[in-house]
Amino acid sequence: MQKLRVESFTISIDGFGSGPNQSLENPLGIGGTNLHQWFYPTEIFQKNVMGKNEGTTGIDNDFAKRGFNNIGAWILGRNMFAPSRGPWLDDNWKGWWGDNPPYHVPVFVLTNHARDPIKMEGGTVFNFVTEGIHTALEHAFDSAEGKDVRIGGGVNVIRQYLNEKLIDEMHLAVSPVLLGSGENLFANIDLISLGYKCTEHVTTENAAHIIIKK
């Protein structure tokens, strides 16, 4: 059965998935890049995202790698796709990732503002969904050709899907950094009551990895 998965989603010790004040210069908000120090050095990131033949192997890489296994479509929040807010004033913006984004499958961007799909090099197509998380998930499952769907984030999107109990599996990495503000992944969400439990955990010197399942 197709699953909805969150993979390699990183939060700070204080529960934030990105720093405050996202901008073109700070796609992950102020201090946000510190979150991902477990991820950047890994072979899978260096290869899939940076196009380099280098990187670390081991537990961090193993977790990062499983996040790319059997993924047929992605769902992203608008703020993961663009630093702008509101109506699309600049149609030249095609994401943070250049002409050949590291998705290579259909990507569904949740937004309140309609926009035509954008076909990128390498198989990525950005589709913009204005009808909410259920419709986005339906489209994503349909176009994933039997594979799973991965939610890229951000926190707000994950919280919406969690509250509807739609996420089947979630890999979180807790990084030893403080961000201070932003949206807390867990505030007012009771994962236990929603039926989730922690099924696996491994810590490395860079992060605490946990797997949460229904």
Place this chain on the structure above:
Amino acid sequence: MQKLRVESFTISIDGFGSGPNQSLENPLGIGGTNLHQWFYPTEIFQKNVMGKNEGTTGIDNDFAKRGFNNIGAWILGRNMFAPSRGPWLDDNWKGWWGDNPPYHVPVFVLTNHARDPIKMEGGTVFNFVTEGIHTALEHAFDSAEGKDVRIGGGVNVIRQYLNEKLIDEMHLAVSPVLLGSGENLFANIDLISLGYKCTEHVTTENAAHIIIKK
């Protein structure tokens, strides 16, 4: 200079310092004891709290151990001391720890309900402070004979002292468990704005340890 320290305070992945529904049977709330699996096996816990000559050494024990160094007084929230709420109906209740509690110094219990001090074996004296966190801290510093003061918890007490920027140093252990509900240590607290930063972090297979300082 005397410091106010939080030591070995353990939170779940979702930010909770104890489980819901504390009771006589569940002093740490439902699921709360799962939090402390990094701590119970350590030599310092086995020795200081259980009175046994056994236990693990290594990083977890090192962190647990430093929490007992140079401590001249403790501050506890009422709920750390007793399962009851409201006025003290049962004066026989003298804490969870038997006749000889593992403090061996003055302990200041924050409460809204006055009660006479209780002198225990081994040097522990439970004092009940109804005038709030500043008065408790003043008394604790005064009676610590130049040593530091340790806040035992719970979350509510730590949050009050954090918001007043009174905590100098905080060792948190993040345990790979979910508690689902309870009081989130970080919700609506911006540690960065309060002037705190993460100065040290080490992960073991049982917990992610971080040190937060002003």
